[in-house]
Amino acid sequence: MPEITYLENVASQVRRDVLRQVHACASGHPGASLGCAEFFVALYFEIMHHDRAFNMKGAGEDVFFLSNGHISPVFYSTLARSGYFEVAELATFRKLNSRLQGHPATHEGLPGIRIASGSLGQGMSVAIGVALGKKLDGDDKTVFVLTGDGELQEGQVWEAAMFAPHNKLDNMIVTVDLNGRQIDGDTKDVLSLGDVEGKWRTFGWDVMTIENGNDMAAVVSGLKEAKSRLGKGKPVCVLLKTEMGFPIDFMVGTHKWHGAAPNDEQLANALGQLEETLGDY
Template sequence: MKHEIKELESIASQVRRDIVRMVHSCQSGHPGGSLGCADFLVALYFEVMNRKEGFDMNGYGEDLFFLSNGHISPVFYSVLAHAGYFDKSELATFRKLDSRLQGHPTTHEHLPGVRIASGSLGQGMSVAIGAALAKKLNGDKSIVYTLHGDGELQEGQIWEAAMFAPHNRVDNLICTVDYNGQQIDGPTSQVLSLGDLKAKFAAFDWVVLESEGNDMAQVVKVLEEAKSLTGQGKPIMILLKTGMGHGVDYMMGSHKWHGAAPNDAQLATALAQLEETLGDY
């Protein structure tokens, strides 16, 4: 293990502070899902993924990550900054004019760490499959990772990709669903029920794993297990049970914080609950 669990939890606490400050500063953005996915992205970038120093778009000889639910860009940007892709002071420009840190990640901004424009939901799995197949053609043994929202699974393109990957034995692919049960209009069970996701992906011939998503030790464990199952002829799906707004009590479990910014008083309350561990930007 590169880091102790406590170290990873410390990074995640700072990432959560960054998220609420970024969204508050521009009074727009998506804090709920970002907070819920902080543990996953910290575990992925600081413990699990094989990454090279620096950044190039091809990513040959290293693992790749594609954020499909691009609206949770605050957590992505914070993790990229702390992982050394760009200076964390740039987080202060989030969603502001001429910033590279747009509301949804874009490639034309040339922000290190971003390989696709995302935010139009449903496309990330297809992109990741293409990258995974390219790695196979290049003799590159690295792994491709994705993250999706559970509400995103209501997009038809996801299921086309989910059918394609097992048929073509894309076994260097690990997809994860942020399974928090909330989307912008309300609970997924009310908007459009997802049914039994484990059974659905298993029926499509994926290897399906389940884990708590806000317990760092469990997140690292399931990602390492997923890695151990690559190369065996099947793609892997992790259903990660996270909490919307995790770490900030008044945001937790509420779809109302999917895309709303805290006011000054709410920011102060949130920051009082999140330890500053690496220094605020």
């Protein structure tokens, strides 16, 4: 098992990759990409049993779906750093003829991507389909899906939230990135989510919270705990409290960096706050 410090080092490099990707194309979504770095690294480097020799079906392995596809930079970096494709390919992000589309897609055949996402609210339904398929096939591996908290405003999320417990899909874990922010402002101002924990619980999910989603040890132990709750008749929902923009001092505490790229000076400033641990691409 990797040491927590090793995972933290990977996360630091992933964050550098995120910033350098969005800077190079002057677009993209760094905010929640940075906030979810611990989650992605924990998942791909510690929690999931997955095969880097990518197979679309994902039979016999844990699979992950990113529903809030706009945080593609952290997804791409994690996939590259864990061996799905060359790290150097991150330089093509959002550029013409790239496999690294602005939002994740299967169309160009990028290893690690099983569905297009970007139009919000659809990932949980897809994850449910895979979870049902695994049950049909007697495959005991786990299906993970990440959704944003602003994304919970989409009605389809709640269609899916109703379906999974009714069908006792106790082989899937939904993680909600609770950073409290979306493009137009704080979620509490744009459209209040109300009692998020209560909503999932009353829909029939086994709900747990990771209070500090930017603490690697807490994320690893939280996701392990989530996995241990599977197989008991209920799907599991993890409320992951993160900070958009973490840990860049000028990016936290605001929704401003949801979908804005840093300029040269801001990039240099931000990279100065993140150790280069595995080597920049």
